[in-house]
Amino acid sequence: MQEVRIYNSIxxxxxxxxxxxxxxxxxxxxxxxxxxxxxxxxDFCLHYRPDKIVHTHFHEDHTGNTAYLINxxxxxxYIHPDSLDLCRHKGDIPFYxxxxxxxxxxxxxxxxxxxxxNEHSRFEVIHTPGHTTDHVVFLDREQGxxxxxxxxxxxxxxxxxxxENIPLLMKSLRKLLQEQFDTVYCAHGGEIKQGxxxxxxxxxxxxxxxxxxxxxxxxxxxxxxxxxxxFPQTPTIAYFSLGEFSSYNLVRSLIxxxxxxxx
Ligand SMILES: [Fe+2]
Numbered sequence: 097m098q099e100v101r102i103y104n105s106i107x108x109x110x111x112x113x114x115x116x117x118x119x120x121x122x123x124x125x126x127x128x129x130x131x132x133x134x135x136x137x138x139d140f141c142l143h144y145r146p147d148k149i150v151h152t153h154f155h156e157d158h159t160g161n162t163a164y165l166i167n168x169x170x171x172x173x174y175i176h177p178d179s180l181d182l183c184r185h186k187g188d189i190p191f192y193x194x195x196x197x198x199x200x201x202x203x204x205x206x207x208x209x210x211x212x213x214n215e216h217s218r219f220e221v222i223h224t225p226g227h228t229t230d231h232v233v234f235l236d237r238e239q240g241x242x243x244x245x246x247x248x249x250x251x252x253x254x255x256x257x258x259x260e261n262i263p264l265l266m267k268s269l270r271k272l273l274q275e276q277f278d279t280v281y282c283a284h285g286g287e288i289k290q291g292x293x294x295x296x297x298x299x300x301x302x303x304x305x306x307x308x309x310x311x312x313x314x315x316x317x318x319x320x321x322x323x324x325x326x327f328p329q330t331p332t333i334a335y336f337s338l339g340e341f342s343s344y345n346l347v348r349s350l351i352x353x354x355x356x357x358x359x
Contacts, residue, residue: 097239098122098216103140104286105133109196110336116157117286119243122214123147126234126243127283131160131198141165148172150212150221152245153231154179156187156200158283163201176223176230177207192337208232219243224272225357226265227257235275242277242291249284251297253305255331255341262302262346263355269299309350322347 101120106113107130118137119126125146129137138161148171151158162173162183175183187200212219212234219234227246234243247268256262273295280291288294305326312322327343334342 127158128161130157151175163203178230224268262349
């Protein structure tokens with residue numbers, strides 16, 4: 097079995113910390129990390145020499161070094177077809193995210209195929225929208241391992257981005273749980289040995305939360321009141337992201353209850 101090479105670093109800012117992971121398996125770099133970690137990621141890549149770069153989604157902490165690496169390593173990059181145009185240009189990114197991650201230089205990528213054949217491995221590319229519309233995961237069915245990008249992140253979701261669609265993310269989790277796998281490699285949580293179980297826990301937590309939100313909404317409570325009741329403490333990230341990350345977004349998305357793509 098091809099060993100998974102793991103890059104990990106921690107970004108500190110605004111009194112909070114965030115782990116970042118990038119992975120190389122069988123010559124495939126999965127996400128290029130934020131620009132702010134360029135030196136470490138470039139060293140990692142110069143050591144293990146990937147022959148391609150694949151992306152789970154377009155966010156700048158997953159694509160921040162792709163332009164540089166394409167040029168430096170002379171390798172192709174792939175991303176979901178929805179993001180090909182967007183990634184050709186420099187990121188249009190709010191200030192707090194620029195300060196946290198750095199920007200993304202534009203790059204030219206190819207559309208991800210349905211299956212990636214490496215020298216010794218084969219990965220299914222599974223579309224898992226919700227966090228973003230272009231989000232995919234990479235599944236090695238033979239070895240039972242899954243590279244999950246930002247699909248998992250945490251078993252108990254408390255804050256989400258403004259544009260995340262949580263019912264759609266739940267649908268993606270249900271689709272993925274039809275598959276068999278053990279280890280999950282998360283872009284911010286690292287290697288999770290009981291990954292299948294963790295994804296199940298995340299889904300059941302969101303289902304419980306959805307029931308709770310629906311029942312409070314049916315009793316006439318508005319979004320703000322529901323947030324106050326379920327999440328009485330505001331997480332730090334909600335303040336410095338000026339509402340981009342919040343429990344309000346999570347509750348609103350659950351109330352909207354729209355699990356169709358393309359919104
Ligand atoms: Fe993301």
